Amino acid sequence: MATNxxxxxxxxxxxxxxxxxxxxxxxxxxxxxxxxxxxxSVVSRELSGQESRVRPETRAxxxxxxxxxxxxxxxxxxGLSLGRMLTLGVLIPSLTSPxxxxxxAGAERAACAADxxxxxxxxxxxxxxxxxxxxxxxxxxDGIVMASARRDGRALQRLQQLGVPFIxxxxxxxxxxxxxxxxxxxxxxxxxQHLAALGHRRIxxxxxPSVIDTAVRxxxxxxxxxAALGLAVEPAWLVVASPGDSQGGEAAVRALLGLPEAQRPTxxxxxxxxxxxxQTLAALxxxxxxxxxxxxxxxxxxxxxxxxxxxxLTTVRxxxxxxxxxxxxxxxxxxxxxxxxxxxxxxxxxKLVLRNSTGPASSDVCSPAPS
Amino acid sequence: MATNxxxxxxxxxxxxxxxxxxxxxxxxxxxxxxxxxxxxSVVSRELSGQESRVRPETRAxxxxxxxxxxxxxxxxxxGLSLGRMLTLGVLIPSLTSPxxxxxxAGAERAACAADxxxxxxxxxxxxxxxxxxxxxxxxxxDGIVMASARRDGRALQRLQQLGVPFIxxxxxxxxxxxxxxxxxxxxxxxxxQHLAALGHRRIxxxxxPSVIDTAVRxxxxxxxxxAALGLAVEPAWLVVASPGDSQGGEAAVRALLGLPEAQRPTxxxxxxxxxxxxQTLAALxxxxxxxxxxxxxxxxxxxxxxxxxxxxLTTVRxxxxxxxxxxxxxxxxxxxxxxxxxxxxxxxxxKLVLRNSTGPASSDVCSPAPS
DNA sequence: CTGAAAGCGCTTACAG
DNA sequence: CTGAAAGCGCTTACAG
Numbered sequence: 080m081a082t083n084x085x086x087x088x089x090x091x092x093x094x095x096x097x098x099x100x101x102x103x104x105x106x107x108x109x110x111x112x113x114x115x116x117x118x119x120s121v122v123s124r125e126l127s128g129q130e131s132r133v134r135p136e137t138r139a140x141x142x143x144x145x146x147x148x149x150x151x152x153x154x155x156x157x158g159l160s161l162g163r164m165l166t167l168g169v170l171i172p173s174l175t176s177p178x179x180x181x182x183x184a185g186a187e188r189a190a191c192a193a194d195x196x197x198x199x200x201x202x203x204x205x206x207x208x209x210x211x212x213x214x215x216x217x218x219x220x221d222g223i224v225m226a227s228a229r230r231d232g233r234a235l236q237r238l239q240q241l242g243v244p245f246i247x248x249x250x251x252x253x254x255x256x257x258x259x260x261x262x263x264x265x266x267x268x269x270x271x272q273h274l275a276a277l278g279h280r281r282i283x284x285x286x287x288p289s290v291i292d293t294a295v296r297x298x299x300x301x302x303x304x305x306a307a308l309g310l311a312v313e314p315a316w317l318v319v320a321s322p323g324d325s326q327g328g329e330a331a332v333r334a335l336l337g338l339p340e341a342q343r344p345t346x347x348x349x350x351x352x353x354x355x356x357x358q359t360l361a362a363l364x365x366x367x368x369x370x371x372x373x374x375x376x377x378x379x380x381x382x383x384x385x386x387x388x389x390x391x392l393t394t395v396r397x398x399x400x401x402x403x404x405x406x407x408x409x410x411x412x413x414x415x416x417x418x419x420x421x422x423x424x425x426x427x428x429x430k431l432v433l434r435n436s437t438g439p440a441s442s443d444v445c446s447p448a449p450s
Numbered sequence: 451m452a453t454n455x456x457x458x459x460x461x462x463x464x465x466x467x468x469x470x471x472x473x474x475x476x477x478x479x480x481x482x483x484x485x486x487x488x489x490x491s492v493v494s495r496e497l498s499g500q501e502s503r504v505r506p507e508t509r510a511x512x513x514x515x516x517x518x519x520x521x522x523x524x525x526x527x528x529g530l531s532l533g534r535m536l537t538l539g540v541l542i543p544s545l546t547s548p549x550x551x552x553x554x555a556g557a558e559r560a561a562c563a564a565d566x567x568x569x570x571x572x573x574x575x576x577x578x579x580x581x582x583x584x585x586x587x588x589x590x591x592d593g594i595v596m597a598s599a600r601r602d603g604r605a606l607q608r609l610q611q612l613g614v615p616f617i618x619x620x621x622x623x624x625x626x627x628x629x630x631x632x633x634x635x636x637x638x639x640x641x642x643q644h645l646a647a648l649g650h651r652r653i654x655x656x657x658x659p660s661v662i663d664t665a666v667r668x669x670x671x672x673x674x675x676x677a678a679l680g681l682a683v684e685p686a687w688l689v690v691a692s693p694g695d696s697q698g699g700e701a702a703v704r705a706l707l708g709l710p711e712a713q714r715p716t717x718x719x720x721x722x723x724x725x726x727x728x729q730t731l732a733a734l735x736x737x738x739x740x741x742x743x744x745x746x747x748x749x750x751x752x753x754x755x756x757x758x759x760x761x762x763l764t765t766v767r768x769x770x771x772x773x774x775x776x777x778x779x780x781x782x783x784x785x786x787x788x789x790x791x792x793x794x795x796x797x798x799x800x801k802l803v804l805r806n807s808t809g810p811a812s813s814d815v816c817s818p819a820p821s
Numbered sequence: 822c823t824g825a826a827a828g829c830g831c832t833t834a835c836a837g
Numbered sequence: 838c839t840g841a842a843a844g845c846g847c848t849t850a851c852a853g
Contacts, residue, residue: 105589105613107830118840123832134838154590155530156830159845164526166569166590174558175551184545187572191583196569196590198537201558212562218476219525219537219567242476357758382755387728389760478846489824494848505822527846530829 106148115144126152154196166196167410168216168223168243170234172204177353177382178399182226182248185403193411195221206232217241222410224248226403231290244413248406250292251422257413259406259423263293266395266429267300267350270377273393273431274346275308278440279375283316283344285331285359287351291322297350297379316344320351320359327351328358329365336366345440346375353380353394360392360436371438381432391434398427477519486515497523525567534785537567538778539587539594539614541605543575548724548753549770553597553619556774564782566592577603588612593781595619597774602661615784619777621663622793628784630777630794634664637766637800638671638721641748644764644802645717646679649811650746654687654715656702656730658722662693668721668750687715691722691730698722699729700736707737716811717746724751724765731763731807742809752803762805769798 112119117137125133125141133141144150158164169186171179183199190197198220200212204227213234216223225238226248235252238245247258274282284301287294298317305312318334320327328349335344347363349356356378360370368374370390378385381396402425409419483490488508496504496512504512515521529535538561542550554570561568569591571583575598584605587594596609597619606623609616618629645653655672658665669688676683689705691698699720706715718734720727727749731741739745741761749756752767773796780790 108832109830119830120832120841121839124839127832137838151585151589153530153830155526155535156845157832159524159526159530159829159847160831160833162845174545174555175548177546180546180551183570184572187545187570191571191586194586196571196586198567199554199558199570200562200567201555214522215562215565215567218522354754357755361758383725384728384753384755387732387759479848480846490846491825491848492823495823498848508822524846527829528848530831530845531847531849533829 105153106150107153108150110148111141111144111150114148115140117141163414164219164221165194166198166220167407168198168200168220170200170202170209170212170216170223170225170227172202172227172229174199174201178380178397179226179249181399182403182406185400185405186224186248186407187403188400189404189407189411193407195407195411197407202227204229206234209234210237213237213241217243221414222246224403224406224410226406228291228293230292230295244410246406246410246413246419248402255421257409257419257421257423259402259409259425260292260296261397261399261402261425262429263296263397264300264303266379266397266431267297267348268304269429269431270348270350270379270395271301271304271308273433273437274348274375274377275310277346277375277437279344279346280310280440281313281316281342281344282310282346282348283318283335284312285318285320285328285347285349285351285355287322287355288319294351301348301350313338313342315342320355322352322355325358328355328360329362331355332359332362332366336368344374346377346437348377348379350379353378353382356380356392356394357388360388370436373441375437375440377431377437385432385434388434388436390436392436393434394432396430396432398425398429401425401427476524477521478524479521481519482512482515482521485519486511488512534592535590536565537569537591538781539569539571539591541571541573541580541583541587541594541596541598543573543598543600545570545572549751549768550597552770553774553777556771556776557595557619557778558774559771560775560778560782564778566778566782568778573598575600577605580605581608584608584612588614592785593617595774595777595781597777599662599664601663601666615781617777617781617784617790619773626792628780628790628792628794630773630780630796631663631667632768632770632773632796633800634667634768635671635674637750637768637802638668638719639675640800640802641719641721641750641766642672642675642679644804645719645746645748645808646681648717648746648808650715650717651681651811652684652687652713652715653681653717653719654689654706655683656689656691656699656718656720656722656726658693658726659690665722672719672721684709684713686713691726693723693726696729699726699731700733702726703730703733703737707739715745717748717808719748719750721750724749724753727751727763727765728759731759741807744812746808746811748802748808756803756805759805759807761807763807764805765803767801767803769796769800772796772798 108119108122112122122141125138154165173179187197200216202209202212222244224246228250252258286298289295318331320331349359378392378394381394385392413419479490479493483493493512544550558568571587573580593615595617599621623629657669660666689702691702720730749763749765752765756763784790
């Protein structure tokens with residue numbers, strides 16, 4: 080380390096930390112009123128933007144005083160008075176997951192635009208932690224965005240009991256729980272159609288377990304898309320890999336590769352998220368498969384880092400940031416008394432980001448590709 | 451999409467959204483007091499944990515009332531009364547950068563442990579946005595953690611003027627600004643020593659521009675480490691790549707590869723962050739270099755995804771989460787009137803995560819490696 | 822040990 | 838248009 084830390088909190092000149100100097104009292108409404116020679120309520124009215132409630136002459140005095148003191152309203156006091164906190168809570172499984180990080184970034188942007196502020200709470204997608212964090216947040220916010228794809232656990236129930244307006248993000252709820260989800264069905268369709276267009280007829284789907292709401296929807300959409308293309312699906316092609324399992328991708332690959340030659344898929348749609356996709360890719364290569372010559376792979380969820388893989392991985396990119404923003408916008412609309420739809424599926428379409436992990440089905444496929 | 455959204459905000463049974471139902475009024479201190487038949491101040495004292503200020507008999511009544519009503523104090527009112535908000539603000543360049551996401555995760559953990567809550571504001575590492583977000587946060591928080599490695603801009607000055615206690619995270623400030631940084635010097639040393647131990651004598655260093663505080667420290671530490679090993683450093687081996695520049699890695703590699711054979715580095719220490727490291731790796735391979743056979747590479751900042759690169763990239767891993775946690779802990783200590791050091795360098799050491807991007811210096815190196 | 826009062830900084834009917 | 842008052846939900850001296 081370059082510089083010595085001084086444990087006495089003073090710098091080399093012996094002055095106290097700037098941050099430790101007595102904090103100047105912030106000017107209040109009353110300070111402004113006194114300086115302008117009016118009643119505090121006048122200042123309040125002027126500042127709340129209620130037009131023409133105040134005489135121009137008075138207003139000038141007030142504004143001058145505000146400027147002179149650099150007055151900024153205390154939002155906490157304002158919140159207490161209004162019975163609103165001007166704050167939203169956001170529960171998030173992981174700040175280090177790119178998908179959720181993107182949702183949060185979008186949420187933050189939307190909140191900022193509405194002059195709301197966001198309180199975050201990490202949950203590790205753990206039910207107990209979610210419940211605890213809900214309790215912590217509930218009393219400081221006007222509404223809660225609960226991001227998670229998990230359907231099990233008691234967090235949703237807790238949320239309902241809390242009496243705080245909320246919206247779910249990235250999962251569906253019961254009949255009365257508003258939610259925002261991405262169009263995972265369309266994303267799945269894009270992946271399957273792309274693979275089919277390359278001539279693949281034996282396509283496997285690696286999905287997360289059914290407690291993950293997105294997994295349920297992707298699996299169903301996969302089956303639908305295959306059926307729509309007239310492609311049969313062997314039960315063995317539907318494999319489950321838990322996103323938390325560091326061996327999930329490998330186990331899935333082994334199961335698939337262990338199938339009799341004629342039944343072995345030529346393409347994999349790995350719908351269980353980024354980590355599992357990477358595991359799958361690595362396991363395939365470790366087991367001697369060339370990608371995409373021997374087997375094509377499409378993953379779910381994107382990352383700029385994917386460009387640097389070899390081969391770079393083709394993936395479905397969801398509009399995560401837009402989802403986060405939408406959740407906040409809807410919650411805010413709801414707080415203002417507007418009706419909001421129970422389920423909102425983003426109209427921003429998922430995109431297939433083409434890289435190099437997919438190619439034409441190898442020629443030893445029994446039947447020719449459909450034109 | 452599978453389900454129809456009903457724009458009227460009612461479910462298929464015509465009931466209003468759960469979230470739209472009239473919000474039950476939360477019980478207040480007065481409700482508890484009334485139920486327990488005591489004065490609100492008694493309840494307040496009991497709940498603030500001031501021991502033995504209340505008769506056991508009374509306490510029992512109060513606690514029963516609290517339990518019966520499920521009372522939870524309104525933290526905003528509490529904050530207003532205490533003159534504290536029980537809230538910290540965190541400015542962060544990007545929620546989608548793994549390094550900052552990790553710091554934030556650590557910060558959140560520490561805040562949670564102290565019953566504080568965190569307000570986040572994204573800045574894009576843009577000075578104007580930072581200033582704006584500071585203004586937004588300043589009046590709702592007891593203190594601010596400003597995370598960023600940038601030294602330019604007016605955000606720090608703004609922060610100082612605001613009069614809100616603060617701490618910088620991942621950069622040093624002026625003589626009076628408390629900060630928390632990682633031991634980038636040690637991280638750099640690890641990288642250089644590792645490379646030297648493999649027999650490399652011509653080691654290049656790709657750094658971010660000098661407005662990035664960590665870049666300054668890494669470059670200096672690189673020079674020191676090289677000198678300590680008795681290794682000369684050609685000026686041409688010190689190359690600058692801006693983390694924001696999508697071509698930065700490639701340009702650096704071209705410059706280095708363009709050097710006369712005898713002067714060409716056999717190893718690269720890419721200290722400009724994850725993205726630039728990946729660009730560098732890709733550019734090297736695109737230009738026909740085998741890694742590590744022709745050239746060894748060490749990157750800065752880690753990610754689980756790096757395991758899946760080919761070759762997997764050896765990197766320096768900084769204790770980002772611990773840094774974030776420490777910043778919060780120190781700020782909190784400071785808020786309680788404790789003196790805190792002006793500069794805190796994490797004693798958690800950086801780790802060198804060995805993967806496969808480094809190997810012995812190729813045999814055509816002029817001089818043998820030092821034992 | 823307990824109660825009554827004042828106050829944190831703001832907002833909003835309600836009178837002038 | 839402006840002022841005085843009451844109140845948001847809590848805390849904390851100050852008296853009993």
